[in-house]
Amino acid sequence: MRSKKSRSTSVDIAHRAGVSQATVSRVLRGSPLVNPETRARVLEAVRELNYKVDHRASSLRTQRSGTLALLLFEDPTPDESHINPFFLSMLGSITRACARHRHDLLVSFQQLSDDWHADYEDSMKADGLILLGYGDYMAYRSKLEQLVEHGTHFVRWGAVLPDQPGISIGCDNFQGGQLVGEHLLGLGRKRVAFLGHASNHYPEFFDRYRGCDAALQKGGASMHADLQVDAESSEEAGYAAALALMERGRPFDALFAASDLIAIGAMRALVEHGRHVPWDVAVVGFDDIPMARVASPPLTSVIQDTSRAGELLVETLLKRVRAEPVDSVMLPPSLVVRRSSTVG
Amino acid sequence: MRSKKSRSTSVDIAHRAGVSQATVSRVLRGSPLVNPETRARVLEAVRELNYKVDHRASSLRTQRSGTLALLLFEDPTPDESHINPFFLSMLGSITRACARHRHDLLVSFQQLSDDWHADYEDSMKADGLILLGYGDYMAYRSKLEQLVEHGTHFVRWGAVLPDQPGISIGCDNFQGGQLVGEHLLGLGRKRVAFLGHASNHYPEFFDRYRGCDAALQKGGASMHADLQVDAESSEEAGYAAALALMERGRPFDALFAASDLIAIGAMRALVEHGRHVPWDVAVVGFDDIPMARVASPPLTSVIQDTSRAGELLVETLLKRVRAEPVDSVMLPPSLVVRRSSTVG
DNA sequence: CTGAAAGCGCTTACAG
DNA sequence: CTGAAAGCGCTTACAG
Incomplete structure (x- = not known):
């Protein structure tokens, strides 16, 4: 239709309903100060002409864009x-x-x-x-x-x-980290590596790190700087970080990745280098992305709602x-x- | 700023630059009919007041929303x-x-x-x-x-x-199906099951089905109605469809799923029922979603660009x-x- | 309850 | 090259 006749406006509706344009506007905005019969007539015309309020004009007038x-x-x-x-x-x-x-x-x-x-x-x-x-x-x-x-x-x-x-x-990233720390501790793992940035530049990751550390400390363990490797949130970064970690030669029996993508990349690196997940290394991620369930093995993770x-x-x-x-x-x-x- | 003084308009700019509001508009729309010096003055004012064209007003006027x-x-x-x-x-x-x-x-x-x-x-x-x-x-x-x-x-x-x-x-879903059919044929698989709707109601899936069938026919095989099970695109549907398929008891050595989600759900069902992928059943999906790479085993799929x-x-x-x-x-x-x- | 009128902030013929 | 003016389609005091 619009391609042929041009789009109808509130003036067209007013005309058809035999009222003023202002009244059309009142009806459409749901103003209480309109006679029910008038309202019905306007609504009828609106339906017939398939009229829609021009959002730009209304938003220009009201100063709210919605x-x-x-x-x-x-x-x-x-x-x-x-x-x-x-x-x-x-x-x-x-x-x-x-x-x-x-x-x-x-x-x-x-x-x-x-x-x-x-x-x-x-x-x-x-x-x-x-x-x-x-x-x-x-x-x-x-x-x-x-x-x-x-x-x-x-x-x-x-x-x-x-x-x-x-x-x-x-x-609550700190609490998320704590959940992970407690879980790993419950599994008897105390040498927990962390893959992801752990500094003020990445406060979310850092809180996860500290939460995990806090939980470990209650069990007499802690995070170790030599088991932390920077990584942004991607599989590639996780893969590279896990390689770097193994390169260091420090023992670890668990790996907490700051995100699931990092964890998935890391698992690939671990497996390629003969480490069994979870026997040799328990791995936990963060975010619970759909991929986490499908990964092999399926990835333990922290759910954000x-x-x-x-x-x-x-x-x-x-x-x-x-x-x-x-x-x-x-x-x-x-x-x-x-x-x-x-x-x- | 805006929270204190109110937002500036083209009139404010005009005032500051000592020109008419129309000229401000011309400058901002990149009209060639503006003296370079005038333009510079206007742009200067625009910068000072941090002015931005009101998109609603401009779009109301031009009848293009961008x-x-x-x-x-x-x-x-x-x-x-x-x-x-x-x-x-x-x-x-x-x-x-x-x-x-x-x-x-x-x-x-x-x-x-x-x-x-x-x-x-x-x-x-x-x-x-x-x-x-x-x-x-x-x-x-x-x-x-x-x-x-x-x-x-x-x-x-x-x-x-x-x-x-x-x-x-x-x-080109038909061609996608053909690629799958040729691949499976090359692997020596001829009993190809299809998981997904295969009717006019789902033309994309149907074309994939027919493409695969066309390829198989060149190798003296074909798709079989008793190896096709309806499924919408989800893991759950794929899981259920694979169960239904096995229930039927007809032999199949390959499975073409209309989407990766279906394929991933189906692989789970197959493995749970003792079928080895790919030894017993070669599985191929469609879409190449990120999960496909991570699935176990990693899923052969058709890439849509x-x-x-x-x-x-x-x-x-x-x-x-x-x-x-x-x-x-x-x-x-x-x-x-x-x-x-x-x-x- | 309703209408006439002003105005939201622009763009673009029109005239110069 | 520039300005004055009309108008895009609404909303909302204001007056009745």
């Missing part, structure tokens, strides 16, 4: 189309949460190096931003400060830290947009035990 | 956050393609049963729609017809069929929006051989 933007970034950039599966799962739950809250979602991949603070909200495309991604927190932090200073509405998925700019929703997380991110952001008070929140993780860590 | 909408649907609805990984990968490449073409992307999950034809383009939120999903084509088709009749701009990912409403970009697909979908849709002529396109698939089908 749209949220999701900015997803990873540094270094993953090769084409290989976004971290954990973020993809978050993307799914955020999309659903947006729909529940009757908002649209704009999705965009960004480089940490991009000028992403400058775009979506400034050009009035979105009422607020959801930030999702890994990367060096020290580089990240200054961007966040700009956003705050700029008055942009945003919520970030990530570590909940004291004094951080803006607000965050994140997993992505659907709760998506809901909370959207809910919190909408509160921020409405200038209601909000707080950072940490979500409790849980452990799922599979054969990569247990014998039998 | 936004595309991606509608993702699956029937039956997957449980929270477990979208088919193949679609997730498509989503990634579509997002990137949109960015390359300087368009924004709105993402939304839909039920096939929803009234999705009615929304995004009608309310002027998007210039066009990308449709992505599995489902009963017969139900789907009537929706497509409505879209066409309605003059909506859309491109669909899926089977390229004669007489279909609108245009499609899809994998998702990054090319995303680019083509976006490019084609934008042409449609600009009323340029476009055609449906089939992309050539390729086979990646892993240990689920080869011995040694």
Whole structure:
């Protein structure tokens, strides 16, 4: 139709229903100050002409777009189309949460190096931003400060830290690490290697590391600096890190990977070098991505509640947009035990 | 800033630069009819006030939103956050393609049963729609017809069929099936089971089936109705279908699953029932999702070029929006051989 | 309960 | 090359 006649507007509806354009608008916005019969007539015309409110015009007038933007970034950039599966799962739950809250979602991949603070909200495309991604927190932090200073509405998925700019929703990574430490200790493993960055630059990984350390210490063990190898969250990095670890020649009977991707890459390296998982080395990951169940052996991991997380991110952001008070929140993780860590 | 002073407009810029608001607009749209010095002055003011064009106002005026909408649907609805990984990968490449073409992307999950034809383009939120999903084509088709009749701009990912409403970009599923059939034949396997719907209701799966059949026939074999079991694309369905297949008691030495998820579920069932993959049964999937590499044994699969697909979908849709002529396109698939089908 | 009118922030003929 | 003016399609005080 639209290809032939041009799209109808509220004026067309007004005409057809024999009312003013203002009244059409009132009906469509659900204003209570409209006579029920008038309303019925307008609605009838709306149906007949298959009319839809022009979202741009209404949003220009009301100064609310009803749209949220999701900015997803990873540094270094993953090769084409290989976004971290954990973020993809978050993307799914955020999309659903947006729909529940009757908002649209704009999705965009960004480089940490991009000028992403400058775009979506400034050009009035979105009422607020959801930030999702890994990367060096020290580089990240200054961007966040700009956003705050700029008055942009945003919520970030990530570590909940004291004094951080803006607000965050994140997993309780320390507790996640503890769950892993306790599990390994219960298995009698005390020489626990850690694959992943463990510094302030990667606070999520670092908290996982420290949580595990804290748990081990209760059992008279601890993490060892010579059993820690840096790795970003990818299979390749996990593979390389496991090789580097074995190269060092220090004994270890368990391996805690900062993410499932790292764990999966590491298991490959271990097996290729004759280490049996879990007999020689119990392996635990983090995130519980779909791949974890399928890996061989199936990977013990820490579950982050992505659907709760998506809901909370959207809910919190909408509160921020409405200038209601909000707080950072940490979500409790849980452990799922599979054969990569247990014998039998 | 914006939280304190209100956002600046083109009028503010005009004022500051000592020109008319119309000139500001010309500069920002890159119009050639502006004196270079004037342009410089305007740009200076833009920078100082950190001004960004209000996208809604500009889009209202130009009647172009610069936004595309991606509608993702699956029937039956997957449980929270477990979208088919193949679609997730498509989503990634579509997002990137949109960015390359300087368009924004709105993402939304839909039920096939929803009234999705009615929304995004009608309310002027998007210039066009990308449709992505599995489902009963017969139900789907009537929706497509409505879209066409309605003059909506859309491109669909899926089977390229004669007489279909609108245009499609899809994998050459028949050829994909052929590659599988030739591969299995080369391995000396002739009793090939098929897990997945094989009817007009699921044209993509059906083409894969027929392609495989065509290849087998060249080798004096063929697909058998009693070795085909319906399954939608999920691990659970694959698991159940493999059980049903074994139940029938007909011998088979190869299994072609209509998707990797089906294949992975099926392998689990096979192994649990004492069949060795690939010795007893060579297994091949379709899609080459990330899980395929990690499965045990790693899964032979058919690669669909998702990054090319995303680019083509976006490019084609934008042409449609600009009323340029476009055609449906089939992309050539390729086979990646892993240990689920080869011995040694 | 309803209408006339102003205005959201741009873009683009039109006139100079 | 530049400005004044109309208009994109709505929403919402204001007056009745």
